[in-house]
Amino acid sequence: MKILLDMMGGDNAPLAPLAGAAAAVKAYGVQVVGLGDEALLKKTAAEHDIPLDGIEFVNCTETIDMCDEPALAIRRKKDSTIVVGLNMLKDGGGDAFVSAGSTGALHVGTSLLVRTLAGVKRPALATVVPAKKHPYLLMDCGANVECRPEMLAAFGVMGTCYMQQVMHIESPAVALANNGAEESKGTPMLKEAHQLLKKTPGIRFTGNIEPRDVPNGDADVVVCDGFTGNVILKLSEGMAKMLLGMLKEIFLANLGGKMAYLLVKKGLGGLKKQMDADEYGGAPLLGAKQPVIKAHGSSKPKAIQNAIRQAKLCVDNDLCGKMQQALDTLEAEREKTASQSDAQ
């Protein structure tokens, strides 16, 4: 299996992608095709003693920056790591693409170059978010700021597929993020989405989930529009950072605090690991024809390694193929309902 990896994307490039790729080759036996400035990559690998077994490079002369306008960058920067990588994916030069670069460019590029599954207009960004009981899949968390009710129903189907194929959860609970448990709650769009999700075949819809219950991990898939998902994802990160930061201050405040820290260091380490998004890899762009994974911009080697592992699982389990089957079933069901109501 060949995983295409953007070596120039993210805050810690190219060192983190290089080290993550080397670790992934060793751990999962994959081959990695690294896209980027070949001379720089070879020099960096040599300087840091990173073994290049199983890694080949494809030289790219351009990179897409965070400040580039996504659609324009995809059209103009033909030799950028994202454009070259996505084109190689489409043409069979690799089985999946991983990048910690610009989310916007990756999203637009995936839509334009890799294309979407039948029935999906634009891919959704799905993120595995740490929670108390177990992590949950949040989608969309930023790619589609505004959504129609049918899109949320499709997110339920795609999220279910992902949790089954990649996270090995047999019958994931799908919930709709809303400002109340009753089905009458929320905006008109959410009320309609609730009714659609109730009728969606092949998913286990458990109803609305209130924001206060989301961090418990009661649902396996939390469905929402990209604006709300972005708020949930970023506020969860912000709250965890603030509270753990304030806790750190308490432990550092005096000798008693420092002694206390030593006593609970192991437990706190476990908590930190459980809350660490890097453990779960990146955010898959679900609805793309082939696996595309967005790694966090601040990815360290471990996060890149986990994103490659995640890409491998998508390929191993034919995620995109199974997702197309599930979407086809949804579409057939819709046509059946439509023709029944026409007949009446």
Add this chain to the structure above:
Amino acid sequence: MKILLDMMGGDNAPLAPLAGAAAAVKAYGVQVVGLGDEALLKKTAAEHDIPLDGIEFVNCTETIDMCDEPALAIRRKKDSTIVVGLNMLKDGGGDAFVSAGSTGALHVGTSLLVRTLAGVKRPALATVVPAKKHPYLLMDCGANVECRPEMLAAFGVMGTCYMQQVMHIESPAVALANNGAEESKGTPMLKEAHQLLKKTPGIRFTGNIEPRDVPNGDADVVVCDGFTGNVILKLSEGMAKMLLGMLKEIFLANLGGKMAYLLVKKGLGGLKKQMDADEYGGAPLLGAKQPVIKAHGSSKPKAIQNAIRQAKLCVDNDLCGKMQQALDTLEAEREKTASQSDAQ
């Protein structure tokens, strides 16, 4: 000054409102008019040795339950604590109304009975939310699920007034909750709201605030629609509850944890106090003609006492009068801009 208090609203009624009222009378020298089942209130006060100096009762034979449909309940339950209290407020029988009862009924009842300031269609629910640097005012946090851009601009004006008059912050920073710092970010509604807020007179607009930065307390007033505000408020509560709960488990896990807890008990107490919304009272319904405060449904005596203190501050500083002046200035500015663009 007379504060009207719903004695039957909230999970801990009537004991918490009774005890909170007695504490407020003692601490702030206000008079309290308690609305509810007079016989039950007198019996409960006697059983718990709660002094009734400064408290008078107005007997109400009905209460509005959480399951009642708000608009219907306001029309039908004429002798409920909320309807009687809001009518007394309107008719000069008290200076402010405090209730821990149904948010929906209080919102609808305030609009219908107390009415709104000129230029405000429906009041917004504003909540003081704990954060790292200092608490911030979040509005709307649930009353108006969908908002127009002009409403968000008015929230900026009303939130500024509240922070100046009640929290004594001279020049509060107003920010728009959005999924990116750039003004081009967000839904079309948010882009338009950003432009309006930039031009709004009498406020210090600092631009968009990303959800991850909200818990830092960088802004004094965070403006958003009621759906987004509800997500921010409830998710903040949920995340704090989850993380502090997991921390508690670590401290209780073994002898080392218990010793560690004793060493940092004081610091953790300070953290808990800082994160405790009860410290800041309730959520004012801003835009109402007279002060109406929604206390949290789970309010304990301290939260009721603080909500009464907050109501007193609104009255002392003529919050509603100053808010009307500020809204009039906003309206005059809008008319000036409109006539200028007509003239062009």
